[in-house]
Amino acid sequence: xxxxxxxxxxxxxxxxxxxxxxxxxxxxxxxxxxxxxxxxxxxxxxxxxxxxxxxxxxxxxxxxxxxxxxxxxxxxxxxxxxxxxxxxxxxxxxxxxxxxxxxxxxxxxxxxxxxxxxxxxxxxxxxxxxxxxxxxxxxxxxxxxxxxxxxxxxxxxxxxxxxxxxxxxxxxxxxxxxxxxxxxxxxxxxxxxxxxxxxxxxxxxxxxxxxxxxxxxxxxxxxxxxxxxxxxxxxxxxxxxxxxxxxxxxxxxxxxxxxxxxxxxxxxxxxxxxxxxxxxxxxxxxxxxxxxxxxxxxxxxxxxxxxxxxxxxxxxxxxxxxxxxxxxxxxxxxxxxxxxxxxxxxxxxxxxxxxxxxxxxxxxxxxxxxxxxxxxxxxxxxxxxxxxxxxxxxxxxxxxxxxxxxxxxxxxxxxxxxxxxxxxxxxxxxxxxxxxxxxxxxxxxxxxxxxxxxxxxxxxxxxxxxxxxxxxx
Amino acid sequence: xxxxxxxxxxxxxxxxxxxxxxxxxxxxxxxxxxxxxxxxxxxxxxxxxxxxxxxxxxxxxxxxxxxxxxxxxxxxxxxxxxxxxxxxxxxxxxxxxxxxxxxxxxxxxxxxxxxxxxxxxxxxxxxxxxxxxxxxxxxxxxxxxxxxxxxxxxxxxxxxxxxxxxxxxxxxxxxxxxxxxxxxxxxxxxxxxxxxxxxxxxxxxxxxxxxxxxxxxxxxxxxxxxxxxxxxxxxxxxxxxxxxxxxxxxxxxxxxxxxxxxxxxxxxxxxxxxxxxxxxxxxxxxxxxxxxxxxxxxxxxxxxxxxxxxxxxxxxxxxxxxxxxxxxxxxxxxxxxxxxxxxxxxxxxxxxxxxxxxxxxxxx
Numbered sequence: 094x095x096x097x098x099x100x101x102x103x104x105x106x107x108x109x110x111x112x113x114x115x116x117x118x119x120x121x122x123x124x125x126x127x128x129x130x131x132x133x134x135x136x137x138x139x140x141x142x143x144x145x146x147x148x149x150x151x152x153x154x155x156x157x158x159x160x161x162x163x164x165x166x167x168x169x170x171x172x173x174x175x176x177x178x179x180x181x182x183x184x185x186x187x188x189x190x191x192x193x194x195x196x197x198x199x200x201x202x203x204x205x206x207x208x209x210x211x212x213x214x215x216x217x218x219x220x221x222x223x224x225x226x227x228x229x230x231x232x233x234x235x236x237x238x239x240x241x242x243x244x245x246x247x248x249x250x251x252x253x254x255x256x257x258x259x260x261x262x263x264x265x266x267x268x269x270x271x272x273x274x275x276x277x278x279x280x281x282x283x284x285x286x287x288x289x290x291x292x293x294x295x296x297x298x299x300x301x302x303x304x305x306x307x308x309x310x311x312x313x314x315x316x317x318x319x320x321x322x323x324x325x326x327x328x329x330x331x332x333x334x335x336x337x338x339x340x341x342x343x344x345x346x347x348x349x350x351x352x353x354x355x356x357x358x359x360x361x362x363x364x365x366x367x368x369x370x371x372x373x374x375x376x377x378x379x380x381x382x383x384x385x386x387x388x389x390x391x392x393x394x395x396x397x398x399x400x401x402x403x404x405x406x407x408x409x410x411x412x413x414x415x416x417x418x419x420x421x422x423x424x425x426x427x428x429x430x431x432x433x434x435x436x437x438x439x440x441x442x443x444x445x446x447x448x449x450x451x452x453x454x455x456x457x458x459x460x461x462x463x464x465x466x467x468x469x470x471x472x473x474x475x476x477x478x479x480x481x482x483x484x485x486x487x488x489x490x491x492x493x494x495x496x497x498x499x500x501x502x503x504x505x506x507x508x509x510x511x512x513x514x515x516x517x518x519x520x521x522x523x524x525x526x527x528x529x530x531x532x533x534x535x536x537x538x539x540x541x542x543x544x545x546x547x548x549x550x551x552x553x554x555x556x557x558x559x560x561x562x563x564x565x566x
Numbered sequence: 567x568x569x570x571x572x573x574x575x576x577x578x579x580x581x582x583x584x585x586x587x588x589x590x591x592x593x594x595x596x597x598x599x600x601x602x603x604x605x606x607x608x609x610x611x612x613x614x615x616x617x618x619x620x621x622x623x624x625x626x627x628x629x630x631x632x633x634x635x636x637x638x639x640x641x642x643x644x645x646x647x648x649x650x651x652x653x654x655x656x657x658x659x660x661x662x663x664x665x666x667x668x669x670x671x672x673x674x675x676x677x678x679x680x681x682x683x684x685x686x687x688x689x690x691x692x693x694x695x696x697x698x699x700x701x702x703x704x705x706x707x708x709x710x711x712x713x714x715x716x717x718x719x720x721x722x723x724x725x726x727x728x729x730x731x732x733x734x735x736x737x738x739x740x741x742x743x744x745x746x747x748x749x750x751x752x753x754x755x756x757x758x759x760x761x762x763x764x765x766x767x768x769x770x771x772x773x774x775x776x777x778x779x780x781x782x783x784x785x786x787x788x789x790x791x792x793x794x795x796x797x798x799x800x801x802x803x804x805x806x807x808x809x810x811x812x813x814x815x816x817x818x819x820x821x822x823x824x825x826x827x828x829x830x831x832x833x834x835x836x837x838x839x840x841x842x843x844x845x846x847x848x849x850x851x852x853x854x855x856x857x858x859x860x861x862x863x864x865x866x867x868x869x870x871x872x873x874x875x876x877x878x879x880x881x882x883x884x885x886x887x888x889x890x891x892x893x894x895x896x897x898x899x900x901x902x903x904x905x906x907x908x909x910x911x912x913x914x915x916x917x918x919x920x921x922x923x924x925x926x927x928x929x930x
Contacts, residue, residue: 095656098663098734114673152928164680167640172673174647175662179670182659189651194895200644201899201906207641209913211634218928221920231913262894438735 094422096435097182099458104469107180107462112401114169114176116394120285121166123278123393125206126240127286128158129233131315136226144311146297146304151225152217154293159214163207181463183417184408192246195266199242206235240278248274250409251400252332257411273329280318280325281393284362287315288386295379306376313374316366322359334410337403340498348402355395358388405498406550414500414550416463423548426503431459446518447528453515456508467519474520485513486535490542493550501548506539507531569821569872576891577884580652581871587645589863592753594638596760598683599714601628601635602707604761604791605686606700613696620692623781624788627768628761629691630776633683640676652890654724657878661724664733668716679709711754718749721870725812725877744809751802756863758795759836762788763852763859770849782847789846796837803866807873816876817869825872829865832858 102110132151139147177185189196209231217225245266249256256265290312294305330338341352362385369375377385408415418426426433432455439458445451457467466472477485488495489509492502502509510531518527570581605628612619619625650658662669685691685702694702722741723733729740769782807813816822835858845851874880 097656097660098730100663100666110670149928160681160684163637165677167637168673168676168680171640171644171647171676175669175673178659178662179666182663186651186655186659189648190655190890191893192895193648193652193890194893194899196648197645197899198895198902200648201902203644204641205906205909207637208910211637212913212917216917216921218925219921219923220917224916224920227916228913231909235909260893436731438731440734441736 094425094434095183096437096459097417098437099462100179101458101462101466103466104472106464106466106469106471108401108464109470111173111176111180112394112398114172115401116390116397118166118169118173119397120390120393121162121169122240123282124285124289125158125162125166126233126236126279127282127284127315128154128162128289129206129229129236130283131286131290131312132158133226133229133233134315135311136222136229138311140222140226144307146300146308147311149297149299150290150294150308151229153297154290155214155217157289157293159210163210167207181408181415181417184413187409187413188246188250191260191265192249192262195242195246195262199239202235202238202242206232206239209235237279237282240282241275244275244278245271247400251337251404252334253410253412269332270329273325273332277322277325277329280322281389281396283315284319284366285386285389287312287366288362288382288389290315291377291382292379292386295382302376306374309377310370310374313366313370316363317371319359319363319366322363326356333403336497337405340405341399341403345402345405345498348399351395351398351402353395355392355399358392358395362388362392406493406500416460416500418460418500418503420548420550423501423503427505427543427548429505430508431456431504432508435459445515446524449511449531450515450518450527452508453511453513453518456504456512457515460503460512467516474516477516478520482513482517485516486510486539487542489513490539491546494546497551501546501550502543503548506536506543509539509543510536568824569875570868572821574884574888577653577887579891580649580887584646584649584653585864585867585871587642587649588867589860591639591642591646592756592863592867593760593764593860594635594642595710596753596757597635597764598632598639599707599710599754600757600761600791600795601632602683602686602703602710603758604628605703606707609696609700609703616692616696619699623769623777624765624785627765627772627776629687631768633680633687636680636683652887654874654878654883655886657724657727658720660730661720664723664730664739665716665720668719672713672716675709675713679706679713682706682709711750714750714753715746718746718753721874722746722749725874727878742809745806748802748806748809751798752806752866755795755798755802756866758791759799760859760863762792762795762840763856766847767852767856770852782849784847786843786847789840789843792840792846793837796833796840800833803869807869810873810877812877813873816873819872821872822869825865825868829862829869832862832865836862 100107132154135144135147135151135154138144139151174185209228213225213228213232217228220228245268248270249265249268252269254264254268255261256268258264291309294300294308294312297305297308300308330341336344340348343349365385370377404410404415406414408417411420413419418431432452435455437455439445439451439454443454445454457465457473461473464471465476468474477488480488486509489502489512492499504512514527518524570578570585573581605625608619608622608625612622682702683706686706691699691702719739719741722745723729723739726740732738733740766782766785766788769777769785771777807817817826836855839845839851839855839858
């Protein structure tokens, strides 16, 4: 059992940091993928004479793609690695260990994407139209292949599929949500590229409004596939585990809210794009285009929150809990304690009342701090303030029953009692109550509740419990 | 067999991939870091002669190609970042966590530094006064030095397992100033050698706007950068090894002498090639010089890993490498590598086939 130091960023929870970097990167990366396809389309329009200003547009758009996608997109891509380590080193460690060759293969396509992109950027004024189209095609192909490969790893986190049984990489990669997720993301990529195109067209001062409208109407062609989103979304939801689907359809208010944001924003963009831009061929000014792009950012953010949240109580479904503990470790930690192998003291300046609250703070750090703060966003003291100490003991001991999207408590009765004392001390500041000797009867009750709850989660193990609980890793 | 060839096949595969990609990352990163510092110096040197500054072929090439250089550095940096997570996962992650906020700051720092390179390339930069130009380039270079410090710190922290709990509690990293300074000087000094080698190659072979036939003979002064860089590199490398107890004992071995000796030969070869003014500005020696540089960086990287392996319980990691080696996908990677190299070659061929010197006027 490897134990890592856990950084707490109160009042922000680490997941927020991850979300910020991830949402920005996903948004930029999908723009890069769609941008390649859009440029191929416009280059073809230019070459066939269908759109007189298409070449000028390609020239202008690619500069934006380089400045935004090649710079911020690439850096935030690397940044996701750093952030993921800060949030959950065990999770990223498992992802790398199990899929490093897929990641290395994806890297090759990323290399090709950058290479073809820079060749075009550098030489597009000095080479033939046909060569430009080929380079753009190469760029678009490489960018989409990156999406294809990363999508397999990301969707594996939610639905590992047959991989969980035999670790066959093909089964893990082409998992149940792989295809709906891939098609959905491809359409999102086209949508983002189309919306950015509308903004870029509005920056082209040499064109009159009619010329701009023509370009915008061609860009709107890339938004038409959005009509397939409800079907793909439905397919994705059907492929999700039943309990995950439950979280986002009312089971978890936060997840449901993010889901609604994503769906609502997508509907608004899709409706405007299809009816206004495609059917009625309306002109769209820069402000409206920017607003639609901001809605798209909201939809992306909502979607990514849902993707992250719907895996609960796992970070890798059936394989690792969201706090970085493996399911088969829980029983052992119930005996030995979750702090047995933790060499890290509290950081200097952490407020505690004494020995018991020190242990409680360490238990919080080990088991709760990935998803919660003490008193900030998603703060545990706030979430539990209506519980008295006895309720808190029982609810923590039966955590996976109290809150099915939570992993089971992985520690001894003494550790659970210390956690309760610590949280109550933070709330009330009563030193003597917090550091009073442990009550044997209370510990016995906690043990009874822990035994009753068992070590298995209530969520997500319907047919996998034999594999996970045998410690098959 | 010398390290790393004494490692089991799986560990050796990951190690060689790590070392090879590490060198490519360093070459492109050096180009940018030393490039920024060169622009700082040139802005001061030519403070009363703006035209000469902008016309200088080295400055012209640097301004034009540094954004691409950084893009390459980031792209080439992804591969060693992947393989180090297989080779020393627990150490790498723990060091990242102990560096905490510094790592999180690296991301916006790198984005800011990237955009500043575009500023250096812009017409706006040309209109600035000399001290403003020097300031912008210095800020840019400073951001890269900070990122370099984070990597140096990460490497040093990752190798000091016994110091982790105390470092976590106190927030004070277990870094001795002499270690950080000597290691920073190792890569900062060799950065000028890499930059000089790459820029001379660019001036010799670039023929689309940036360079002319007359440029290469005029940049003999780059040899002083390279020679000084090689000198400081040698001193800083020996200091970095000397101040580290595991470092000294690691290189005081057959493997250590072999790689140090080979590195010394490659280092001496570069000295010889840069020492002559004629050879420094001749196209004939550029390929060989770049080869010697890459070889020397490879030797340096091996010594670095040799010291790391001696500092931690590396033997305990070998079973983890074997476990990772059982994961499927290696053949997919190899086949894709061949295909991607083919596609890159095809892309270059397309450009060469249809290239014409006169630019198309897209605006009309």
